[in-house]
Amino acid sequence: MTTPPEHAEALGRILELVIVVSDDLTRTLSAQGLTDARAHLLWELHHRGPSTQRMLADALRVSPRNITGLVDALVATGYVTREPHPTDRRATLVTFTEHGAATTAAMERDQQVFANILFDGMPDDRLAALMEGLDDVLARLKAHGLTVDATREATDPGTEDGR
Template sequence: MKQEQVASDFLEALTKVSRRVRTAFNQQVTAHGLTYPRARALFRLAKRQNMTQTELACELELEQATLVRLLDRMEENGLIERQPDPNDRRAKLIKLTSHGEEQAAFVRAIADQLRAQIFEGIDLASLSNAVDLMERISTNIAEMEDLNVPA
């Protein structure tokens, strides 16, 4: 089989797996009354508190207006607080409330369980090689994007 065909098959498989992981995670969190975007936001904020709205929008790959609506609902539900950024009076820092931290821990537990199921029977060396491969592909894409930026 030619490299071109294997590369094409790989990208197709990667797309399918990515979609299936997202669908499985979405099913788990929605079964517990959360939305996928809210669960992702909780997960990110649990990893790094006091992010600005702009930083969170970038991490979640959401438009600013979409994120603001999401954060408004999260604030109404007592999951987050927005505080002024002492370094930039135009920016707001997002902090999980104690209820938000509980919900983030719940999301993390769902993710941990899902991850264990997804990687069942896959040895560490294979997984590590796959991570290396993904990082190399990501680097190649970033280099491609750099070449396409107008000077």
């Protein structure tokens, strides 16, 4: 099967974008002493509020053992604490420290700044066309079983990077 040149060019641009965004994210997280998996846990906690490790494991689709390692690392670096659950003596809640809350608030601000860098000044019709095109690409990937969940499941769930 021959690939039309415009398909190869479009894929090349998508891959370039993925690399640029991934490298920037990795650099930013590394400067804060975070891995992708730890940042993902912080982001979930930011949106959910204090949560049990079981809830976080389910949200990140990782094993309880994996979550324990992630939370241990975040406790050791001052991002979160474990607090007694108010109604369940057997459970603990993972809760932000001031440092963790400030970090995720900064992450959210940085995300908004990055969105503005990417899209400010882009005409509405062009942004809408971009969104429609991305929706089409994502739908095609999903139709072929390539989803965020499938790619996460393909990584080793026994490691911290297995998110």
